[in-house]
Amino acid sequence: MQSEQNKNRATLLISCPEKPxxxxxxxxxxxxxxxxxxxxxxxxxxxxxxxVFMRIEFELNDFEASHDKLHEDLQTLGNEYKMKWQINNKRDRKRMAIFVTKQDSCLMELIWRVKSGEIDADIPMVISNHNELREIVEREGIPYYHIPVSAETKDEAEKRTLELLEGKVDFIVLARYMQILSPEFISKFPNRIINIHHSFLPAFVGANPYVRAFNRGVKLIGATAHYVTNDLDEGPIIEQDVIRVTHRYTADDLKVAGRHVEKHVLAHAVAWHVDNKVIVHGNKTIIFT
Amino acid sequence: MQSEQNKNRATLLISCPEKPxxxxxxxxxxxxxxxxxxxxxxxxxxxxxxxVFMRIEFELNDFEASHDKLHEDLQTLGNEYKMKWQINNKRDRKRMAIFVTKQDSCLMELIWRVKSGEIDADIPMVISNHNELREIVEREGIPYYHIPVSAETKDEAEKRTLELLEGKVDFIVLARYMQILSPEFISKFPNRIINIHHSFLPAFVGANPYVRAFNRGVKLIGATAHYVTNDLDEGPIIEQDVIRVTHRYTADDLKVAGRHVEKHVLAHAVAWHVDNKVIVHGNKTIIFT
Amino acid sequence: MQSEQNKNRATLLISCPEKPxxxxxxxxxxxxxxxxxxxxxxxxxxxxxxxVFMRIEFELNDFEASHDKLHEDLQTLGNEYKMKWQINNKRDRKRMAIFVTKQDSCLMELIWRVKSGEIDADIPMVISNHNELREIVEREGIPYYHIPVSAETKDEAEKRTLELLEGKVDFIVLARYMQILSPEFISKFPNRIINIHHSFLPAFVGANPYVRAFNRGVKLIGATAHYVTNDLDEGPIIEQDVIRVTHRYTADDLKVAGRHVEKHVLAHAVAWHVDNKVIVHGNKTIIFT
Amino acid sequence: MQSEQNKNRATLLISCPEKPxxxxxxxxxxxxxxxxxxxxxxxxxxxxxxxVFMRIEFELNDFEASHDKLHEDLQTLGNEYKMKWQINNKRDRKRMAIFVTKQDSCLMELIWRVKSGEIDADIPMVISNHNELREIVEREGIPYYHIPVSAETKDEAEKRTLELLEGKVDFIVLARYMQILSPEFISKFPNRIINIHHSFLPAFVGANPYVRAFNRGVKLIGATAHYVTNDLDEGPIIEQDVIRVTHRYTADDLKVAGRHVEKHVLAHAVAWHVDNKVIVHGNKTIIFT
Structure with missing residues (x-):
């Protein structure tokens, strides 16, 4: 967590082969x-x-003067050391689109954490395949777009979605969005789509994890935030957590209890992504908290 | 947990159809x-x-006089209400055989909790398919039996094991025992064999869960204590827990960290079984803690 | 947690001396x-x-017919056994007044859990000694009363507050309300005022617990929900929880992290109070969850 | 945690004023x-x-050749930058004396973690003011010294203790040692005596924390590992943890439950100290895990 954020501050993320x-x-x-x-x-x-993976947070005394030169020279350094690198300036706030269906808890948690400053990002739009959540989004002053999706209209819907996002959004959060994105769509946002799965992956991959958790009689239920890849529920895990449940919980009770884990796990993952604390390497993440 | 345990104390466990x-x-x-x-x-x-499930702990003022009558009349009551019931007297301490292979942490935790009184049971024997743990068991004054198991000798080994257990043991704990028991063996101890699986089931069913957890890049690793049934890792779950790990953990580090979760989860499950706090219903457990 | 709540359902809470x-x-x-x-x-x-303490949840087949007789006969039974007892009908939803100052997180959590059905109560009013939170309360359709409090006006303010509450409210939640209530006020709501203290009591009794936690260098910070008595921060504890913090946290970071613990601890305590799961005995609580 | 420890490995800890x-x-x-x-x-x-605080783990290709020069030049660098620094070689295993009274759980946990390799240190001696734990120590091959302490003999006992420790021990662990060390004694081991206090400090400073926790009706009980200073229970906190308890726990049950938290908290603190992951600054610790 960072209080007193300096406008001259930036982060540099580096992945490269180890070298003395x-x-x-x-x-x-x-x-x-x-x-x-x-x-x-x-x-x-x-x-x-x-x-070797590095995250360096630094301040540039004279940001305007130094910034371009830094970028240019990093290009050269990066090539020499076979680096994957990424630089982010704190003054350029990240913009996230939130995709939802009908559930409000993850969505509201993200909106609240943006308002409270815990997530240092903007929400230029919420996109949904349903209309239920329009009011609670619009009253926060956030545009809400209803793009219905069916098997027949899926291509068209994704095309329209991409037009809406074009140039306005840095990453996407699937806050209980009940649609599977196409590989084409995903390829436009590599490691920049975060999903919340309502189970402790890899347990209960796929649909209805709470019902299956209830039927299996588990004593903990969990949630997993991960980057979206083409393999359903198989992308790099950013964060996971669980809570304890008992034989008294019905399948509905599990859902209610699970909502709280979901929203916190997702909020942590989004905050870390926004603060450039996540490096993806293969199918894993390095999290510098 | 039980302080001041009364020798006149008993527990009655009941499962029956709901009835006003x-x-x-x-x-x-x-x-x-x-x-x-x-x-x-x-x-x-x-x-x-x-x-409806009930657990009733009670004291009999005159244990000898009341006990037989109580049992007898419960038979009648049980039939009338279609009850499955079970009565256990605190004075009859449960006897557990511990099965191990080469790992000592779960075994030692159980021995220590028996010595400290946290698990109110006796350990008449430890049985192992290897000889490595003999010394640390025997120095606690517990008999250690080495019964090697191979594909060819498995039937014979189980037969010998059953002879050892005969009349001496109330339940069995598989404390990282790396052999699969036959359906015949399991049928002799229904809901009386407790296994510790070194993952948060149903994630990583089967072998090498830590390696698979490492490869999947999970952020929590867990352990599950369950009753053994003929379906591998599918029996009724008694207890589960997890601990947080990071990208700094190697697969070996996961094992080390996991050992602590394993032994605590197993110790809780065994203590609850011993204190008659577990009722199995279908493939689930009701835990009265 | 209770899904599918039956309108004929009631709870009976009993405290009495043990008797065979x-x-x-x-x-x-x-x-x-x-x-x-x-x-x-x-x-x-x-x-x-x-x-002995009991919580019994039951259904009355013919609520109207049975209810009065039940109450009447409980009077007799209660006298005979020296019982303190309390009966609550699910159809009579509890009404809580929320007192706040300027912080919104606990307040919003309560409002959201009422809306989502997790807290089965009504919020007839929010009362504050400041005006900052008016908008987010009123837009939820909840009346907001601004009653400023100063050393000189305190008596008058409490009098006005009591008039507002009169006949409209069953219990009060101090959701980060930065005023100390007078013994006279408290005496009108015995064990019916819930406060959230932003530390793990009895650590950091009194003001500025986060700053003091920062200065002490603790590795966990906590929150405590308790019933309000005349002894500041000394009333019966209903719920507590903690989260892990590190040397990286500034005093401000502790506040931010602590807000999440506070709101969850308070929400649990309020839900249990609403569901009649709390019995106060002396300065302790029995929680039937 | 460190697997595969390299004998050429060392750690450098630095504290100094920030400087570009x-x-x-x-x-x-x-x-x-x-x-x-x-x-x-x-x-x-x-x-x-x-x-600024730094912990750097590094390998020296030719340890013998490089080591002395490194030390010598660090002296110069340290003076220039006003550094407090400390270098530790992995090949020089740390030696801890464990002080105990009658309780075995923390002691046994430390011995077991040393044996399993989780704590990378040696235990040259256990010192106790009682004789009860001699057998379980000596059977592990560890010398046990019984040095009784009374008000009259305290000076003499500490003198004898220091003679035993002289040249044989790098740090001391008070594993439920029920004596208060004198300022003179403590001054010989600055930030090198680790104590386990059986409460979540600063709650329940002083004696009988479990009884006081029971009387206060807390819902969590904790333990705190800290470096010993002259102010009782006020030294820099290394680690803390808690577990959940309920109204069903007697004061004795709290003790039993607390023992598990104590031993884990202490074991973590000791392992971090051994691995040079702790820097003390003022009355706080920076923990590089």
Whole structure:
């Protein structure tokens, strides 16, 4: 969590093959570019021959002057070290579209955390295949678009959705959106679509996890936030949590209890994504909290 | 948990179809038999047409005099109300055989909790398909039997095991026992074999759950204690728990972290079984804690 | 949690000295009054000479016909057994006034849980010593009363508050209300005012618990919901919870993180109070969940 | 947690005033000394004018050759940057003395975690003011010294204890040791004596926390591991945890439940201390896990 966020602040995320002196190289590079490191996080899978991941939060004393040069030179550095890198400036707030169907709890949690400042992002639009949640969204001053989806209209609906998103949105949150996105759609937002699945994955992949959890007699129910890939419920996991339930819970009670886990897990995942605390590597995430 | 355990204390577990007045009937029955109720727990799946489950802990003022009559009359009452019932006297301590392979953590946790009084049972024997854990068992004064198992000798090994158990053991705990028991063996101990599975079931059913959890990149790892049935890892769940892990954990680290969850989950399940706090109904458990 | 709430359902809470046969007596009494027991919970502090507490949820087949007789006869039974008892009918929804100052998170959580049905109560009014939260309350259709309080006007303010509450409210929730109520005020709502304290009591009794938690360097921060008595922060605890924090958290970060614990702890406490799951005995609570 | 520990591995802990380029300086210094960084953790209290803390785990390719030079040059670097620093080599296993009275659970947990490799340290001795735990210690091959302590003999007992420790021990763990150490004794082991307090500090400072927790009716009980200072129960907190309890728990039940929290909290704190993951700053700790 970051209070007192500085407008001159930025984060640099790096993934690259391990190489001796890589931390010196990166910290020297930032020093030379007048970047003062505020927070440095690092993870190595294997110091001999693995990958190294870094998250560096820094301040640029003279942001306008330094910024372009930094980007340009990172290009060169990145090529030399085979880096995947990404730089994000705090002044450029991330914009998230929220996709919903009829359930309001995850949606409302995200809206509230944006309003309270806990999620440092904007919500330029909410898109839904139903109309039920329009009122509670619009009264927050957020545009609500109703795009119905059926088997026949799915292509058309996705096309219209993409037009709405075009240039207005940095990432998408599926806050209990009951539609499966096409590979074409997903490919436009690689590691930038976050879904909440209402079970502790990989338990209860697929539909109706609460009913199946009830039938299996589990003693904990959970929720999983993950990036969306073409394999249903198989994308990189960002966050998971569970709560304890007892034999007294009906399947409906599980749903009610689960809603609270869902919304918190999703809110954490979204906040970390927004704060550039997540690096995806293969089908896993490194989370620098 | 039980402090100040009274030797005149007993528990009655009842499962039967819901019927108006059933609580009156049972409590009157106990009153008439000079049984003073200490703790009364009840669960109803559906007050109209469901099942009712009861756990009643009571004291008999004159145990010897009252005990046989109580049993006899329960037979009649049970028939009338289609009850499955079970009565256990605290003075008859339960005897558990612990089956192990090479891992010591669950085994040691059980031994320590028996010694500290947290598990109110005896351990007449430990049986293992290997010899590694003999010393730490025998130095606690517990007999250790080494019964190797191979595909060819499995029938013979189970036969020998049953001979050892005969008349000496009330239930069995598989404390990381790396062998699958035959249906014949299991049928001798219905709902009286407790296994610890090193994952949050139904995630990672089967072998090597930690490696698979590592590969999936989960953020929590868990353990599940359940009664053993003929369906591998599908028996009624008694207890589950999880702990948080991060991207820093190797597959080996997951194992180390998981061992602590395993042993606590198993210890809770065993303690509840010993204290007659578990009723199995279908493939689920009612836990009166 | 209760789904499918029956309008003929009621709960009976009983506290009385332990006496052999008390469960028979109570269950027979209900049976004779055509009450079908749905859920029976009981707790004994000491089976020989202690107190017994019961919570019985039951259905009356013919509510109108049975209700008055039940009440009348309970009077007699209660006197005989020195019972403190309380009966609540599900059809008479509890009405809570919420008192707030400027913080919205606990307030909004309560409003949302009422709307979603998780808290089965009505909110006839919100009362605040400030005006900041008026809009988010009124847009939910809930009346908002601004009653400023200063050292000089306190008596007058409480008088006005009591007039507003008169006959309209069953209990009060202090959802981060930054005023201390007078003993006279409290005496009008014995065990019917719930406060949320933003620490794990008895740690950090009094003001500014987050700053003090920050200065002490604690690794968990907590929240406590309790009934209000004349001793500040000393009333019977209903619920507590904590979350993990690290050296990275500033005092402000602790506040943000703490808000989530606060609102969940308070929501649980309120739901249990509403569902008549709490019995107060001395300065402690028995919670039948 | 660390699997596959490399004998050429060392950790460097640094606390110093924040200064631009400090990370470059330190990483360059290590690179010049042939140290390959495996793990880099950092924390800044305030990027403008605060303190910066670093934990760097690294490997020296040629340990013997590099080690002395590294130490020598760190002296110079440290002076220049006003650093408090500490270097620890993995090959020099830390040696802990465990002080106990009569309770075995924390002691046994530490012994077991040393045996299982989870705590990477040696236990050259256990010292007790009683004799009860001698057998379970000696059978693990660990020397046990009985040094009785009374008001009259306290000085003498501490003197004898210091003689036993002299040159044999790097830090001390008070594993439920029911004696208060003198300021003179404590001054010999600054931030190197770890105590486990059986409550969630600062709640229930002092004696009999479980009884007081019972009387207060708390819903969670906890434990706190902290470094010992001259102010009783006021030293820097390393780790805390809690578990949920209910009205069914007697004061004795709280003790039993609390023992499990105590031993885990203490074991984590000891493991982090051993792995040089703790930096003390003022009365707080930075924990790099």
């Amino acid at each position: 002196g890589i931390i010196s190289t990166v910290s020297n590079f930032l020093l030379e570019h007048q970047a003062n490191i505020v927070q440095f996080d690092q993870h190595t899978t294997d110091p001999k021959a693995g990958m | 007045g059933i609580i009156s009937t049972v409590s009157n029955f106990l009153l008439e038999h000079q049984a003073n109720i200490v703790q009364f727990d009840q669960h109803t799946t559906d007050p109209k047409a469901g099942m | 046969g008390i469960i028979s007596t109570v269950s027979n009494f209900l049976l004779e009054h055509q009450a079908n027991i749905v859920q029976f919970d009981q707790h004994t502090t000491d089976p020989k000479a202690g107190m | 380029g400090i990370i470059s300086t330190v990483s360059n210094f290590l690179l010049e000394h042939q140290a390959n960084i495996v793990q880099f953790d950092q924390h800044t209290t305030d990027p403008k004018a605060g303190m």
